[in-house]
Structure formats: structure tokens, C-alpha cells
Amino acid sequence: GENVEQHPSTLSVQEGDSAVIKCTYSDSASNYFPWYKQELGKRPQLIIDIRSNVGEKKDQRIAVTLNKTAKHFSLHITETQPEDSAVYFCAAISVAGGNMLTFGGGTRLMVKP
């Protein structure tokens, strides 16, 4: 089945700096890669996603890149703000492996004011 690895597990940045979180996946049939933000005690919220026919997608301060050959994808947050502090999860769906999300282990992002 699919396996998703996520790094780093914790990331501390100064307000205004950029943050980058990286994930790798194992199943070459995976075709959908969402990123979720989870605040303490809350549900995971989708912040951006990318499909395998696209290499990059941007939404204001958030961007995601996908390298299908290397089987890795990354989340980029620019001009970080204290409210960006949360746990971020990458995930992948392989149609061949069923329609479930396989999540990375999460990255705890702390943005210091």
C-alpha cells in the first residue's frame, strides 16, 4: 500500500519568514495530494491540493509543488504569520489502492512573533 513520509516533524520560523514542508510517497499510482492544517483540538482543514497532472499550484501565500518522477511534493508558506502555527499534514490518494487518504506523520509549525 501507499506510504507517505513527512519532514520535518517540527519547524520553528520567525514571523515573515518562509516555511517549507516536504513529503515523499511510495505508490506511483497516487494521483491526488492534499495538505491539511489542524489546530489543537480541531478537525483537519484542507488548505491546498494538487493533482498528478499539475506540477505547481499557488493560492495567495501558500503553494504546493509536485515532482512525480521523484515522488515527492512540498508545501511552501511565504510571509508566515502567528496564525499559521498549527500541525500540517500531507496526504496522498492512490486510486489503484482504494480511495482512502494516506497521511504523513505531520509537521508542527511554530511561527514566532
Add this chain to the structure above:
Amino acid sequence: NAGVMQNPRHLVRRRGQEARLRCSPMKGHSHVYWYRQLPEEGLKFMVYLQKENIIDESGMPKERFSAEFPKEGPSILRIQQVVRGDSAAYFCASSPATGDNEQFFGPGTRLTVL
């Protein structure tokens, strides 16, 4: 659209009791997924259901756990004879019948086993 609903939000059970967790998908969604999140960990897939059918239960423990999504009413995740290790947040997600991959999460049920 009310979004994915889960109840109860918090559930406390003693060891050996049964826990029933309910999930109502978003309107128009016929695919339901259950995930478990242990404290300080990521989410792990448990089971994928469509109306009256279990599509994939590969992530669900073989014993004590069961799930259903009846023709009418919410999806139910049932845990029999709970143990302390079952303490976790259980999230339900739903997606449309069109095959769109995006999954929308409910607020979760936090189960505590004493």
C-alpha cells in the same frame, strides 16, 4: 450545507463498554471514510463505506470494531469492549459520489476510555 456532522463530540467509556460514534456526511455525499488519530500522531485510515456497502476495511482492527452506513441515517462506527488503547480522536470524512478525491472532515469524536 451543514458540513459533515459527528456526534457525540466527546465520549467517555469504561473498559469493557461499547462505544458508538455517528457520522452524517455532507448533503449529496455518498462516500464516507473513518480515520483514527492517536494523541500526538497523524491520522490513520480505518474504513471506507458507501451506502449499505463496506468498500475497504483494511485499516480497521479485525476484532471489536465494526462500521456501517445504512440506506437511511448516519454512518456508525462501533467499538465493542473498549480498552484504554482505543482512546483517540475519530474523524469521519465524506466525498461526493462523482469520484472527486477531496474529502471533507467532520469535527471528530474524542473517545476517552477510563
